Amino acid sequence: MAETKDIPANPPHRQAHTDDRYDPHRIEEKWHARWQADPSLFAADPADSKRKKYYVLEMLPYPSGVLHMGHVRNYAIGDALARYMWMQGYNVLHPMGWDSFGLPAENAAIKNKVPPRQWTLQNIAAMKKQMNRMGFSYDWSREVTTCLPEYYRWNQWFFLKLYEKGLAYRKNSKVNWCPECATVLANEQVVGGNCWRHEDTPVVQRELEQWFLRTTAYAEELLHGLDRLEGWPEKVKTMQRNWIGRSEGALVEFKIDGRVGSVGNKVAVFTTRIDTIYGATSIQLAPEHPLVSDLIGNDPSLHAKVEEMLAEQNKAKERGEVESMEKHGVFLERYAINPFNGEKIPIWVANYILMDYGTGAIMSVPAHDERDYEFAQKYGLDIRVVILPRRIGEPPAEGEPEKPVLPYTPKDSLLINSGEFSELSNQEAIQKMTAYAEQHGFGKATVTYRLKDWGISRQRYWGTPIPMVYCEKDGVVPVPEDRLPVLLPDNVDITLQGGSPLARVPEFVNAKCPKCGGAARRETDTMDTFVDSSWYFYRYTSPQSSGKPFETANIDYWFPIDQYIGGVEHAILHLIYSRFWTKFMRDLGLVHNDEPATRLFTQGMVIKDGAKMSKNKGNVVSPDDMVARFGADSTRCYALFAAPPDRDLDWQEAGVEGVHRFLSRVYRFIVRNAGAANGASGRNGSGAVTAEQLSPKARQIQRRLHQTIKRVTDDFQGRWHFNTCVAAIMEFVNELYGAEEEISAGKFPPQLLAEVQRKVVLLLEPFAPYLASELWEMLCEKGNLLRQRWPEYDAALAKEDEIEYPVQINGKLRSRITVPVDSPEDLVRERALAEEKVKATVEGKQIVKVIVVPGKLVNVVVR
RNA sequence: GCGAAAGUGGCGGAAUUGGCAGACGCACCAGACUUAGGAUCUGGCGGGUAAAACCGUGGGGGUUCGAGUCCCCCCUUUCGCACCA
Numbered sequence: 001m002a003e004t005k006d007i008p009a010n011p012p013h014r015q016a017h018t019d020d021r022y023d024p025h026r027i028e029e030k031w032h033a034r035w036q037a038d039p040s041l042f043a044a045d046p047a048d049s050k051r052k053k054y055y056v057l058e059m060l061p062y063p064s065g066v067l068h069m070g071h072v073r074n075y076a077i078g079d080a081l082a083r084y085m086w087m088q089g090y091n092v093l094h095p096m097g098w099d100s101f102g103l104p105a106e107n108a109a110i111k112n113k114v115p116p117r118q119w120t121l122q123n124i125a126a127m128k129k130q131m132n133r134m135g136f137s138y139d140w141s142r143e144v145t146t147c148l149p150e151y152y153r154w155n156q157w158f159f160l161k162l163y164e165k166g167l168a169y170r171k172n173s174k175v176n177w178c179p180e181c182a183t184v185l186a187n188e189q190v191v192g193g194n195c196w197r198h199e200d201t202p203v204v205q206r207e208l209e210q211w212f213l214r215t216t217a218y219a220e221e222l223l224h225g226l227d228r229l230e231g232w233p234e235k236v237k238t239m240q241r242n243w244i245g246r247s248e249g250a251l252v253e254f255k256i257d258g259r260v261g262s263v264g265n266k267v268a269v270f271t272t273r274i275d276t277i278y279g280a281t282s283i284q285l286a287p288e289h290p291l292v293s294d295l296i297g298n299d300p301s302l303h304a305k306v307e308e309m310l311a312e313q314n315k316a317k318e319r320g321e322v323e324s325m326e327k328h329g330v331f332l333e334r335y336a337i338n339p340f341n342g343e344k345i346p347i348w349v350a351n352y353i354l355m356d357y358g359t360g361a362i363m364s365v366p367a368h369d370e371r372d373y374e375f376a377q378k379y380g381l382d383i384r385v386v387i388l389p390r391r392i393g394e395p396p397a398e399g400e401p402e403k404p405v406l407p408y409t410p411k412d413s414l415l416i417n418s419g420e421f422s423e424l425s426n427q428e429a430i431q432k433m434t435a436y437a438e439q440h441g442f443g444k445a446t447v448t449y450r451l452k453d454w455g456i457s458r459q460r461y462w463g464t465p466i467p468m469v470y471c472e473k474d475g476v477v478p479v480p481e482d483r484l485p486v487l488l489p490d491n492v493d494i495t496l497q498g499g500s501p502l503a504r505v506p507e508f509v510n511a512k513c514p515k516c517g518g519a520a521r522r523e524t525d526t527m528d529t530f531v532d533s534s535w536y537f538y539r540y541t542s543p544q545s546s547g548k549p550f551e552t553a554n555i556d557y558w559f560p561i562d563q564y565i566g567g568v569e570h571a572i573l574h575l576i577y578s579r580f581w582t583k584f585m586r587d588l589g590l591v592h593n594d595e596p597a598t599r600l601f602t603q604g605m606v607i608k609d610g611a612k613m614s615k616n617k618g619n620v621v622s623p624d625d626m627v628a629r630f631g632a633d634s635t636r637c638y639a640l641f642a643a644p645p646d647r648d649l650d651w652q653e654a655g656v657e658g659v660h661r662f663l664s665r666v667y668r669f670i671v672r673n674a675g676a677a678n679g680a681s682g683r684n685g686s687g688a689v690t691a692e693q694l695s696p697k698a699r700q701i702q703r704r705l706h707q708t709i710k711r712v713t714d715d716f717q718g719r720w721h722f723n724t725c726v727a728a729i730m731e732f733v734n735e736l737y738g739a740e741e742e743i744s745a746g747k748f749p750p751q752l753l754a755e756v757q758r759k760v761v762l763l764l765e766p767f768a769p770y771l772a773s774e775l776w777e778m779l780c781e782k783g784n785l786l787r788q789r790w791p792e793y794d795a796a797l798a799k800e801d802e803i804e805y806p807v808q809i810n811g812k813l814r815s816r817i818t819v820p821v822d823s824p825e826d827l828v829r830e831r832a833l834a835e836e837k838v839k840a841t842v843e844g845k846q847i848v849k850v851i852v853v854p855g856k857l858v859n860v861v862v863r
Numbered sequence: 864g865c866g867a868a869a870g871u872g873g874c875g876g877a878a879u880u881g882g883c884a885g886a887c888g889c890a891c892c893a894g895a896c897u898u899a900g901g902a903u904c905u906g907g908c909g910g911g912u913a914a915a916a917c918c919g920u921g922g923g924g925g926u927u928c929g930a931g932u933c934c935c936c937c938c939u940u941u942c943g944c945a946c947c948a
Binding site for chain 1: 864866867868869874875876877879882883886887888889890902903904927928929941942943944946947948
């Protein structure tokens with residue numbers, strides 16, 4: 001009690017002042033207005049800048065009209081990084097735009113009778129307002145809006161280039177059709193075989209003539225390029241590898257026995273296991289295989305059976321039950337000849353053969369393939385073993401059965417019953433048998449991919465018109481470059497259902513043939529919106545460019561993107577398409593980089609009560625609501641604090657409150673102490689005060705400050721653990737509160753106090769930029785915080801004088817000793833053994849050894 | 864079925880290379896200040912015990928002076944792929 005005399009009865013930090021209350025709304029509105037008034041604050045220097053560049057990019061949103069928490073998290077991460085990189089002295093490009101074509105605008109138009117364009121532009125305005133309110137540091141002078149002709153004309157231009165190079169072509173193909181919407185859906189809008197908007201409406205397949213982009217031309221490069229993308233998550237790279245699905249094998253032709261139809265007298269199969277060809281006991285065709293009807297001929301009962309199979313398959317597809325379908329087949333009563341042994345084997349049609357993979361036909365080897373085995377068992381087909389784990393006559397290894405368990409599929413065994421190839425290893429057999437087939441003209445080595453060409457035609461209104469016309473005389477004719485853009489007409493009645501809305505606009509459809517000038521019909525399909533997002537980030541470098549999509553010189557400076565940030569849901573589609581687009585543009589000579597982005601980060605989802613936020617579940621937390629209650633700083637700071645960025649984040653309102661309390665504490669500390677420090681020059685380190693002149697507590701604060709700078713910096717750039725960055729600052733602020741009695745008693749040199757406050761504010765800038773700006777000004781500092789340098793940590797000042805060693809006995813904590821830092825091991829050992837508790841515990845036992853881990857601990861091993 | 868990631872207090876999460884498990888925050892408890900407190904400040908807070916001992920990172924084994932961390936087996940959850948020949 002006695003010492004309380006020295007301390008004011010009501011020390012300042014124990015009082016609630018009305019004037020030191022943290023009012024985020026007052027602060028944020030003030031700075032919001034200033035930032036809006038001066039867009040240059042967040043603008044990147046031009047590409048001819050001598051400064052080193054940093055391009056940080058968040059995936060552009062679809063302008064649905066409201067920002068959700070997932071956006072906020074994504075952008076809070078990107079914004080923290082952008083601000084940090086500015087403070088590291090980089091010229092930072094941090095742009096934002098709108099992926100603004102797409103079906104929701106059309107749906108909204110039908111529902112609310114608002115033109116898609118108007119609906120979209122309103123939404124953009126609303127979301128932009130929300131983003132600005134969050135305080136994101138976007139360079140809006142580079143904003144890209146994909147539904148505007150200035151942008152989409154370049155989609156058309158690229159399309160013409162693709163067409164010129166033979167990378168855009170037209171063919172008949174099946175598309176997803178929702179009868180309820182009366183429109184085509186993108187693959188990603190088909191959920192479990194049903195329409196995403198009408199969850200009980202199965203999507204049907206419709207055959208339509210469509211435009212495709214030849215992504216498969218780059219399959220090999222898209223695959224191998226992944227190996228060099230070290231800054232991409234393994235998960236995403238694996239997904240892309242699987243999607244591309246490269247498979248090495250052989251094409252082998254089997255002659256068809258007997259009469260020959262119009263399609264040919266051979267059937268080609270693709271196999272990765274040509275080494276098992278002596279075990280082939282049937283040929284299996286996909287039901288849609290063109291040979292099927294030829295082989296059936298006029299047999300009505302076979303015809304009916306195959307038809308039935310197709311019908312069943314379609315039904316299963318509609319129900320989304322294709323995977324669980326039982327294997328089913330029909331024998332076509334015809335035979336093929338195995339070119340290796342001349343054997344006649346039956347030809348079947350089977351529902352498990354996919355027409356769009358390989359050749360749509362396989363050789364069936366039941367003994368050595370799971371699916372063929374299941375099928376052969378059901379229909380009693382021959383099962384012939386042609387590979388063994390060991391030589392015939394060799395005894396089985398310990399625990400190995402006498403005969404291999406079928407189906408036996410390993411690739412490191414030996415061939416038997418395979419003519420001249422018997423006794424070869426599988427690997428050797430694959431090479432020799434492929435060569436044999438090639439020599440005899442019935443086969444060759446080949447590579448198959450699962451990746452398919454990208455169908456970009458959409459029978460929708462709200463998209464980029466495909467710049468093609470159809471002329472009776474000249475056929476398919478591209479619109480000449482100088483007549484771009486082909487403008488998307490306004491005032492289109494999209495309530496008319498069925499077919500492309502543009503087909504119902506005569507002014508649009510009726511065109512002149514660019515070649516002959518005669519009457520022609522315009523293409524009325526529009527492009528997939530993934531075209532828009534395949535190259536938008538290049539446009540940010542040259543947003544005003546009018547004669548070209550962008551200036552190559554700007555690309556050379558800014559690209560590749562240093563850090564791309566977005567949701568993992570784009571791992572395949574957008575990220576493959578944009579890699580494809582980059583490679584194509586590189587081959588045109590427009591860019592000189594092979595890949596769009598060197599580093600990719602996929603943040604976790606924002607969930608609430610264990611489930612993804614959704615209107616259906618009623619667990620949506622609105623950013624506006626959070627901002628209204630706690631302010632933008634608390635909201636974004638919580639989004640970074642609550643979990644590491646790659647993990648799912650469980651939104652807890654009490655947590656936002658906690659962060660808000662923390663920011664309040666920072667605010668109040670500086671409000672109370674800014675005056676004491678102002679006037680002192682803390683701007684260049686600790687000024688004139690040396691560490692020795694400080695009181696123990698002041699020295700401790702100085703030490704902790706530098707330790708905190710190190711922790712925040714390391715966690716930020718080393719690991720991207722923003723949660724521990726914020727935690728470290730919290731710890732330091734707690735420490736400051738612990739020292740506040742001494743501070744308010746004037747025992748801290750003003751220089752140190754100024755340095756502490758100044759650096760805390762700088763550390764806070766990436767996480768709570770509004771508050772940081774306000775406090776910066778309160779400290780009488782001037783200028784754009786983003787142009788300030790990130791604080792540097794001083795190892796000498798951070799260094800402890802003493803270190804505490806835990807002392808273990810047989811691995812259990814028994815005591816602690818404190819020794820001067822850098823004490824020699826011998827001294828640490830001596831002090832540990834001299835410790836009373838240790839002595840008592842060790843008493844009467846034999847010390848086997850004493851382990852001293854410098855800077856960590858002491859462990860005494862006794863027996 | 865295959866592949867990947869994860870499993871730590873009442874909750875979100877820390878522990879970066881094997882070295883004091885539970886930082887920081889929430890919730891809770893106590894105290895201070897108060898006309899008042901859903902404000903603020905201080906302290907406590909894995910289980911267990913009077914206090915220790917002891918037990919604790921999904922379960923079981925192992926390596927090690929020492930394991931949340933490494934190895935083997937198993938369980939659970941999430942995500943991705945799913946007849947790809």
